Amino acid sequence: MTPVGEAGRVTDRKGGQQVDQRQQLAYVATQAADARLNVEIETEGMTLNIGPQHPATHGTLRLVARLDGEQVVEAEPIMGYMHRGYEKLAEVRTYPQVTTLINRIDWLGSFANEVPFILAAEKLMEVEAPPRAQWIRTVLFELSRIANITLFLGDMAVQLGALTPVFMAFRDREFVLNQIEAVTGGRFHPNFDRIGGVKDDLPKGWIEDTKQAMEKIRDFCDEFEDLVLGNEIFQSRSRGIGIVPPAVGLAYGLSGANIRASGVDWDLRRDGHEALVYDQLDWKVWTHPDGDSFARYWVRLQETREATHLVDQLLDGLPSGPIMAKVPRIIKVPAGEAYAATENPLGEMGYYIISKGDLVPFRVKIRSASFSNISITPWLLKGVYVPDIITILASLYFILGDIDR
């Protein structure tokens, strides 16, 4: 495979091939060490079943690992415990009804699920939401990101043995959920985005409250930078564990913070062409060259802080005007095909909608981030030690609803 480093955008301090080799060499070396040991101690293979109900699985992912001593020879995720068939169900629902369903894909950042679907439908209808609606959309999109990632920040720590961060994460996430609830009426499933705009305007006093909540989230990030990232145990358990070389990650379809932690400077908020207002804001995309579990955590922490700044800017620049474009009450989407993808908390999420000019979509293909993100695990878990399975699964960060759809 062509090394991605040559392409210009993709940067990798160590060189993709080299990191790739490092993992292979480590595996060979440990195999050799084991072989020497086995002269005296016979080991035999063992199958370890993790899940479906394990805290590291965020739902019901099951992992079957074949072990040789402490090492994984082969690991295979088994999904489907929560398959709900949204692609089939969407074929018998009208476009406004579909958003109710897809709220439940990534249930930690629900509003973000609705956005790419609505954008794809708007593309087909050639409707554009008025500026205020786009800004409100983007604010809620970023709030969903914060609500989603704060939980990850606590959750990965708890899986590495630190109990406190997860309580702090749940505590501070509440501030964001309260703000989402104040606008949409729903803490988990807002169902707020509409074709042509958003359902309602912001309530009175909301902007001030949200700014205060962002302050609290920034404090939370600072605290976690010391508490978790600065923690020696956390570092030694996550540094150099589960290295994803950029070229391999891209071929597996890794997106979002997972691929940015491998040094790939790609963010659909900046690079995508969807109708959100990120191009009018001043912000940066965070990357980390290491590609290990630590880097994935680090990137997500920076992104959460960056998101709070984005929300502040969005609230300051909120334009006035209508929140809904002129769309018919009964929505029929003209025949055609469209794909829209956005940078969701978990990575690239997109909807490929095929319409035949009806009330209902003819086919909806849901491209969810976790499905691709987790498809790298059979490759990534080869040769790692048992405790590192948990680190790697936690750092890849998936939501089961986003895998099983």
Next chain:
Amino acid sequence: MTQLSSTEIETDAAAESGPPPDERREAWAAQLAAELGEGFVEHHVIPGSDLWVRVARDSWTDAATAARDQLGCQFFDWLSSIDWLPSPYGRDMDAQEDNPQAKAADPMEQGHAGGHTRFQMVVRLYSLTEQMGITIKADLPADDLSIDSLIEVYAGANWHEREAWEMFGIHFNNHPDLRHIYLPGEFEGNPLRKDFPLLARRVKPWPGIVDVELFPGEEGS
């Protein structure tokens, strides 16, 4: 903390310069056409939006390889299939009964970049350098629903192909591990085919559109 300092990586503005996106899309199609020759069937560009390319079934892996190596599409986005059969159960939300008219009235109509068969493969690839995506399609003849696997080109195709096999019953040649991914092993049928009934809708009546309560002061339409 110094060891945790930001690892800023300069973003290059190369993608912004150069010809406008639609010209680049046409250039991509031309490049693929030159590479695949006979295997390149049709292409469709929606200005300012997207590019569709249809290739022959035998050129499926060649097209993906060319997209990866020549067009620079390193990112494997997704792979799936489309069943173009009009649903025999009617298409409206409140259809609970067979709707034979729907079957007779609707000829099979394929979407962008055309097609002639009921089943089509579709794969989406993305180039990070160009910040542009491409959707490649291929027709599958009704008597032989099989196509070469893309695993050799993109390792990530593995699970997507398992899903397409399970949901549409398409066989992937050279796939090492064609097993159920979501459904239990003994499951029969291919749920995303249009002639597979959605049983939940068939056994329980759906309130449907008649139930919608109008807002105060709103006229029914």
